[in-house]
Each structure stands twice: as structure tokens, then as C-alpha cells.
Amino acid sequence: MAFRKAPPSFETRMASLKKLSDIVEENKERLIEAVYKDFGLRSKEETLFLEIFPLQDEIRHAMKNLRSWTKRRSVPGSWFLLPSTAYFQFQPLGAVGIMGAWNYQVLLTLSPLVDAIAAGNHAILKPSEISPASAEVIKEIINSSFPKEYIHCVTGDAELAKDFSAQPFDHLFFTGSTRIGKLIMAAAAPNLTPVTLELGGKSPAIIHSSYSIKLAARRIMAGKLFNCGQTCVAPDYIILPKELNSEFEIQAKAAVGNFYPDISSNEQYSQIINAQHFDRLNTLLKNAEELGARIVELSSEKSSEDQQLMTPKLVLNVTEEMQIMQEEIFGPILPVLNMDSVEAAVSYINDHPKPLALYYFDDKKKRINWVLKHTMSGGVLINDTVYHLAQHNLPFGGVGASGMGHYHGYDGFKTFSKKRAVMHQKRFAASDFLHPPFTDAKKKLIKFMGRITKV
The missing domain is CATH 3.40.605.10 (Aldehyde Dehydrogenase; Chain A, domain 1)
Known part of the structure; x- marks a missing residue:
């Protein structure tokens, strides 16, 4: 070609x-x-x-x-x-x-x-x-x-x-x-x-207990719901301490209400691409519910199969065996995984395929640097989601299973x-003295070169 x-x-x-x-x-x-x-x-x-x-x-x-x-x-x-x-x-x-x-x-x-x-x-x-x-x-x-x-x-x-x-x-x-x-x-x-x-893959968002849940929920839901969650760098699941579940649920509902006050009738909230993908998302929800998850509706309106309209949802009490934690979601569904510490969250992430993006919400520079040091992902965004994609002076790409x-x-x-390498030799070059035959003088020169380059 x-x-x-x-x-x-x-x-x-x-x-x-x-x-x-x-x-x-x-x-x-x-x-x-x-x-x-x-x-x-x-x-x-x-x-x-x-x-x-x-x-x-x-x-x-x-x-x-x-x-x-x-x-x-x-x-x-x-x-x-x-x-x-x-x-x-x-x-x-x-x-x-x-x-x-x-x-x-x-x-x-x-x-x-x-x-x-x-x-x-x-x-x-x-x-x-x-x-x-x-x-x-x-x-x-x-x-x-x-x-x-x-x-x-x-x-x-x-x-x-x-x-x-x-x-x-x-x-x-x-x-x-x-x-x-x-x-x-x-x-x-x-x-x-x-x-x-x-x-793609499962891009996690970790929220430290000291960070504003209101701000984290707003930014996570904004990134999650662009194109109704059908975004490769959308937050795929969040990790936070269990005692913050109620507050996150309240703030996530508030954010959705502010972003999309009339989901079923406005032109701001996207539909799912096709019936097959819509059915796949419902299968994920059904499997999670059968295995003990609690589905939280973040909108007062209901999903519509006829319109391929799926309203935003949180999934609480998730476990590893649920399909929703095993494959990329690509929809407006956000599982909540409860862990008490950042260390536990990082350990969980490192035990799974490397994600395309990692989101960490924290104001403490020392902890931020620790997370950066102990994780691997395609990209990282601190205290927001998705927008690192638009930084033209940063590379965008995955690692491992994410690309x-x-x-x-x-x-x-x-x-x-x-990136083509070019060397331009001069008419008279020191390397000319190293051509065969290797006389005693050349052998001594080569041995000397080896000695002075030894670390």
C-alpha cells in the first residue's frame, strides 16, 4: 500500500x-x-x-x-x-x-x-x-x-x-x-x-472521604451522562466509603435533576444507539438485581423501550460476580463499589485490566501523587472526568486491554x-582506524575503548 x-x-x-x-x-x-x-x-x-x-x-x-x-x-x-x-x-x-x-x-x-x-x-x-x-x-x-x-x-x-x-x-x-x-x-x-x-474498559472514579461529595457527584454524573454514557472514557464505576452512599445518592439525583429536568421530552438527553444495546443494558441491570444489587433511579421519569430511552441509574451493593462489574457498561448506569480506603481501591483497580482513564477526587497532593505512583491507566484526570481527552498537548491512548x-x-x-535516524560521516573519520585486519595496535585501542566506557 x-x-x-x-x-x-x-x-x-x-x-x-x-x-x-x-x-x-x-x-x-x-x-x-x-x-x-x-x-x-x-x-x-x-x-x-x-x-x-x-x-x-x-x-x-x-x-x-x-x-x-x-x-x-x-x-x-x-x-x-x-x-x-x-x-x-x-x-x-x-x-x-x-x-x-x-x-x-x-x-x-x-x-x-x-x-x-x-x-x-x-x-x-x-x-x-x-x-x-x-x-x-x-x-x-x-x-x-x-x-x-x-x-x-x-x-x-x-x-x-x-x-x-x-x-x-x-x-x-x-x-x-x-x-x-x-x-x-x-x-x-x-x-x-x-x-x-x-x-475502552472499565474506567473507575475514586472519591476520597474528605472531598466534596456534591462537587464529585456533579462532575461524575456530567461525564457519565454525555451521550447517555456511550463514551469510552465515561466513569464506569465509582469507589467510595459505604457511609457516603446516601449523600452521593442525594447529590447524584440533584445533579441529574439540574442537568435534565425533563428527560423524556427535552432534546438534551441522548438515546441509546439501538435496540440491541438497549437490551444489553437491561440484561446487566437484571443480572445485578438478581444477585442482590439495589437499583436507584436518579430521575423521576421512567425508561422507554420504544424510544430506546434509558434514564440514569445508580447500582448499589454490587459484587464482583455481577456482569455489570465484568464488562464495560457504555450506558447511563453507574455501579457504586464500597471500600474504606484509597489503598483498598487502588488494590482492586490493580487486580483488574488496566483502564483507559482513571479519575481521582481529592485535594491532598500527597495522596494524589501516591495514587499516580501506584496505578496504571491510559490517562488520569484529578477532580473531574472526561475532559483530559481535549488536551492537545497530552497523548491520548490506552494501555494493556484498554489499547x-x-x-x-x-x-x-x-x-x-x-522517526528516521540519520548519521553523516565525514571524509576523515576515527572509525576508519578500526577496520580489519585487527593488528596488535588496534587490539590495544579496542581494549582501551572498552576500559574507558566501563561504568
Whole structure:
């Protein structure tokens, strides 16, 4: 799949980024309406705030910094190779494949494209078939704006996705579930295609007993209920001491009431993507209740299967054997796990697959640093949820079961680039004296070099 012509110039990359920004702006309302159609109902403000705005800001960030990212960088040469010089430069990998995700189709398909363009690659996009309306709009605006041999978009079902991931790309980028991520990696393996996997997992939120429960509940529920919980970095469960359950329940209900006073009739609270996912969430709730959990409704209104409307819920008295604690929820359901100490919470988290995000609510710097030192996750946000995703100067990506590789900003540019090493030897070089045959004098020199480099 690698192209044989010279890669796109700096000017071409900048023009392409500007064009991408322009077509997103020109088709902003079409994209918002398509996303709304895919979900049956999704807040237009959420699509604008959580997809269009961060995408445009990411393009702006890339254009502002691209010249410095592409600069050749000199490094100190090894002393025994003097007077040679050494440097590295980033070069495009070639042709890359990008597979988007249904929950934020616009952002998660086009954000990796920003990085791929900035790095100078050709790209083929495959939006998720689960959100077909937005996939078709993306396909139309991309294919009508860029040459097919440069940037192209295809749409299709799961079978096409399988074939897509088996193509001999120079890099493959996938956003989705851990289960599908394993299949993508297996399909790419025969071609030795390097992959970036942006997956999910169970992202915990730990609340220290000294922190404001009102503030923690408000910020956790805000992050949890964006897109009705269908967000890869949404808090998946919380950990707090049992004596704080009642207060958290009160404050969580208050937060939901403030955010969504008329859940069933307003245009602010999103629906579940499809009937299959709606049924899966109800199965999780039923299993938890059968095993002794208490379901707490956070809204005075009821869920509606006809509308695929699921109201926010807390799940108390959860235990490890419940399905809700074994798989990513991806919905407006928040289990509460009770533990008396931060140490116990960290031990629990470390006994499970590494999460994509970890949220910790505490004002004590010493405890915060202890949690950072003793846990591993894709990212961390202290005293809030979700918004670390929008930090362009921070890498975004998982670890272990939550993914591999990074993107956003400079890290995304590097993901789609080859950091190529270059050494420039001079006409007269010290290394010329080390060619065979190894005379006694050369043997002594080599032995001397070994002695002075010994630690």
C-alpha cells in the first residue's frame, strides 16, 4: 500500500488540513443532523461541543505547530564516531487505514485523519456501520473534496471492516471495543501492519472521604451522562466509603435533576444507539438485581423501550460476580463499589485490566501523587472526568486491554510517522582506524575503548 511518489509537502499538508476544517464547517449542520438520526435523539449541543469543536481545535493546533514538528533535530554524536554528526527527522509511513467508532463518529473518524495528514500520509477511512447516516455524510464530504489516491472514505458492513483491517497498510488505526480490537490485530498480523488500538474498559472514579461529595457527584454524573454514557472514557464505576452512599445518592439525583429536568421530552438527553444495546443494558441491570444489587433511579421519569430511552441509574451493593462489574457498561448506569480506603481501591483497580482513564477526587497532593505512583491507566484526570481527552498537548491512548499507541497533537503526528535516524560521516573519520585486519595496535585501542566506557 505504500506510495512510491514523494510524500505530500508541508504546503500540501497545511492546505489539506485547512480544507478538512472548511468542509467540516460547511457541513456542520448536516453532520449534526446525521448523528441525531443515528441515535434517534442525541443532543445537538453535545455533537457540537464534543465532536465538531474539539475536531476544529485539533486542526488549528496541528496547523499552528506542524512546522516545528517536521523540523530535523540534531542529537549529540557518540564520541568514538567523531567527527560524524547525527540527527533524526520524521517521515510519513505511507498509506494508513483509519477505522472510526459509532459513538462519536465524526470525531473518532476525522481526528486520527488530522494526525495522518499532518504526518504526510495517504489515508483510507472506514467509519462505523453502526452509525450509517453520519458514515455516509463523512464519505460524501471526504470523497468530494480530496483526490481518491490521497484521502478516500469507504462504507460498509462488518464483512467490509474485516477485509479492510486485512489490507497491507503501513499503519492501521482502530477505535472500538477490546473484543473487536483483538480481531483487528489478528487480521493485521499477517502483513506485519503496525496498529494503534483505542479501546475502552472499565474506567473507575475514586472519591476520597474528605472531598466534596456534591462537587464529585456533579462532575461524575456530567461525564457519565454525555451521550447517555456511550463514551469510552465515561466513569464506569465509582469507589467510595459505604457511609457516603446516601449523600452521593442525594447529590447524584440533584445533579441529574439540574442537568435534565425533563428527560423524556427535552432534546438534551441522548438515546441509546439501538435496540440491541438497549437490551444489553437491561440484561446487566437484571443480572445485578438478581444477585442482590439495589437499583436507584436518579430521575423521576421512567425508561422507554420504544424510544430506546434509558434514564440514569445508580447500582448499589454490587459484587464482583455481577456482569455489570465484568464488562464495560457504555450506558447511563453507574455501579457504586464500597471500600474504606484509597489503598483498598487502588488494590482492586490493580487486580483488574488496566483502564483507559482513571479519575481521582481529592485535594491532598500527597495522596494524589501516591495514587499516580501506584496505578496504571491510559490517562488520569484529578477532580473531574472526561475532559483530559481535549488536551492537545497530552497523548491520548490506552494501555494493556484498554489499547496501545497514542494520538492527538504531537503524539498523533509521531504515531503516523517514522522517526528516521540519520548519521553523516565525514571524509576523515576515527572509525576508519578500526577496520580489519585487527593488528596488535588496534587490539590495544579496542581494549582501551572498552576500559574507558566501563561504568
